Amino acid sequence: MIAAAYDIKKAYHDSDQLIEVLIGTSLEINKHDFICITGKSGCGKSTLLHIMGLLDAPDAGEVFIAET
Ligand SMILES: Nc1ncnc2c1ncn2[C@@H]1O[C@H](COP(=O)(O)OP(=O)(O)O)[C@@H](O)[C@H]1O
Ligand SMILES: [Mg+2]
Numbered sequence: 001m002i003a004a005a006y007d008i009k010k011a012y013h014d015s016d017q018l019i020e021v022l023i024g025t026s027l028e029i030n031k032h033d034f035i036c037i038t039g040k041s042g043c044g045k046s047t048l049l050h051i052m053g054l055l056d057a058p059d060a061g062e063v064f065i066a067e068t
Pocket of ligand 2 (some may be wrong): 045046047
């Protein structure tokens with residue numbers, strides 16, 4: 001496995017509102033996999049990619065990169 005995320009949770013505060021974007025997202029990516037992350041606008045695709053790319057931190061969960 002070259003990348004994985006387990007039970008990722010991420011929420012944003014928007015003024016007095018808590019927006020729960022990722023509420024337990026998991027995925028595993030293996031060598032030679034070709035994956036697409038799909039979903040309607042605002043569902044959390046970029047949030048997940050930022051977390052898996054280590055550009056942002058999850059509130060909970062684990063990210064693994066370059067697992068062998
Ligand atoms: N930095 C941020 N601060 C507050 N809310 C955010 C931030 N980034 C994303 N959001 C909110 O999180 C939700 C998911 O956004 P995003 O991951 O960009 O979705 P997608 O890429 O699937 O369109 C949206 O409701 C968006 O408004
Ligand atoms: Mg996006």
